[in-house]
Amino acid sequence: MGEVIVVTSGKGGVGKTTTTANLGTGLATAGQKVVLVDTDIGLRNLDVVMGLENRIVYDIVDVTSGNCRLRQALIKDKRFENLYLLPAAQTKDKTAVSPEQMKVLSEELRNDFDYAIIDCPAGIEQGFKNAVAGADRAVVVTTPEMSAVRDADRIIGLLEASELSNPRLIINRIRPLMVKHGDMMDMADILDILAIELLGVVPEDESIIVSTNKGEPAVLDRGSKAGEAYRRITRRIRGEQVALMNLDIPDGLMSKFKKLLGLH
Amino acid sequence: MSLLEFINRMLGKENTSSKNIAKERLRLVLVHDRASISPQMLNNLKEDLIRVISNYMDIDESCMEVNLSQDDREVALVASIPITRMKRDYSVRS
Ligand SMILES: Nc1ncnc2c1ncn2[C@@H]1O[C@H](COP(=O)(O)OP(=O)(O)OP(=O)(O)O)[C@@H](O)[C@H]1O
Numbered sequence: 001m002g003e004v005i006v007v008t009s010g011k012g013g014v015g016k017t018t019t020t021a022n023l024g025t026g027l028a029t030a031g032q033k034v035v036l037v038d039t040d041i042g043l044r045n046l047d048v049v050m051g052l053e054n055r056i057v058y059d060i061v062d063v064t065s066g067n068c069r070l071r072q073a074l075i076k077d078k079r080f081e082n083l084y085l086l087p088a089a090q091t092k093d094k095t096a097v098s099p100e101q102m103k104v105l106s107e108e109l110r111n112d113f114d115y116a117i118i119d120c121p122a123g124i125e126q127g128f129k130n131a132v133a134g135a136d137r138a139v140v141v142t143t144p145e146m147s148a149v150r151d152a153d154r155i156i157g158l159l160e161a162s163e164l165s166n167p168r169l170i171i172n173r174i175r176p177l178m179v180k181h182g183d184m185m186d187m188a189d190i191l192d193i194l195a196i197e198l199l200g201v202v203p204e205d206e207s208i209i210v211s212t213n214k215g216e217p218a219v220l221d222r223g224s225k226a227g228e229a230y231r232r233i234t235r236r237i238r239g240e241q242v243a244l245m246n247l248d249i250p251d252g253l254m255s256k257f258k259k260l261l262g263l264h
Numbered sequence: 265m266s267l268l269e270f271i272n273r274m275l276g277k278e279n280t281s282s283k284n285i286a287k288e289r290l291r292l293v294l295v296h297d298r299a300s301i302s303p304q305m306l307n308n309l310k311e312d313l314i315r316v317i318s319n320y321m322d323i324d325e326s327c328m329e330v331n332l333s334q335d336d337r338e339v340a341l342v343a344s345i346p347i348t349r350m351k352r353d354y355s356v357r358s
Pocket residue numbers: 009011012013014015016017018019040045120121122172173174202203204205206208209212226
């Protein structure tokens with residue numbers, strides 16, 4: 001019996017699709033049978049991030065409306081035998097799927113896979129309700145910015161209201177230098193405000209853009225810092241205890257000087 | 265960053281850093297957001313207030329207002345509760 005995990009955020013553009021792709025690919029690398037589900041109907045993107053955009057025939061609406069079998073709509077990844085994508089429909093809108101249909105679909109995915117990772121659209125409307133309907137647990141993604149943290153707080157409230165309690169948090173796009181200069185909230189600040197369990201921290205990293213260009217999730221790139229962060233997150237999802245990635249910047253000359261003068 | 269801010273930071277006075285401003289603003293806005301997620305909570309509070317206050321005086325429930333008010337320093341619970349009659353027998357009953 002597998003597990004259905006929804007990746008959500010409230011605010012758009014904070015890294016849900018990036019997280020879904022990397023977490024799913026990470027789990028597949030570890031030998032798990034995984035399906036990635038894009039529920040962002042009308043704004044399909046997970047296919048591109050995974051490099052599978054040319055192979056789509058059927059989509060999630062075809063499955064939920066009985067146009068085709070689940071098996072027919074699943075796209076097998078080129079790199080891994082055990083990694084699949086169920087793409088979103090591009091020409092329909094979010095109301096083309098209902099929460100009840102998502103529950104039925106999730107049950108089928110739970111039987112066939114070890115993990116189903118659901119990429120949720122931004123917002124708190126129908127698309128969000130669909131994405132969380134059949135999930136067993138939730139991952140909330142935020143960035144260290146006020147508006148993203150505020151929306152994350154709202155989402156956490158809604159998740160708890162829909163019986164998806166204990167969501168875990170990923171803080172994405174941390175810029176260590178800005179944190180060091182006191183111009184970006186750090187992990188402790190955000191955890192203090194949101195009061196939920198941390199799943200991981202991911203640094204701002206150009207390799208995410210490069211990997212999206214190539215359609216190869218950064219988690220596969222041994223040299224990528226964000227990739228390393230996602231490798232650790234993958235292990236934590238599987239229940240391992242893994243240390244947080246150290247994003248601190250070593251002290252520069254100025255702070256050494258200040259310490260010397262006893263100003264720190 | 266202004267020169268003053270720069271000097272403050274060099275001296276380790278971090279309170280002016282923008283992340284602390286963000287944190288403080290967030291804290292306030294979330295008090296409001298979290299309360300407004302459930303009008304239910306304000307309603308329950310209102311009913312509880314009516315129950316307690318009615319032990320001491322008669323109030324006009326239809327004109328009663330209970331709201332959260334926010335200025336840039338703090339969030340406060342503001343209640344306006346018109347009294348129609350004080351209970352004379354309070355001291356006797358207690
Ligand atoms: N750690 C990171 N470092 C650098 N760029 C990143 C990082 N995470 C995400 N991005 C970039 O931010 C953009 C938005 O990411 P993504 O599409 O994953 O967000 P999303 O939450 O799925 O957005 P939407 O709400 O539109 O679905 C992308 O261009 C992505 O490449």
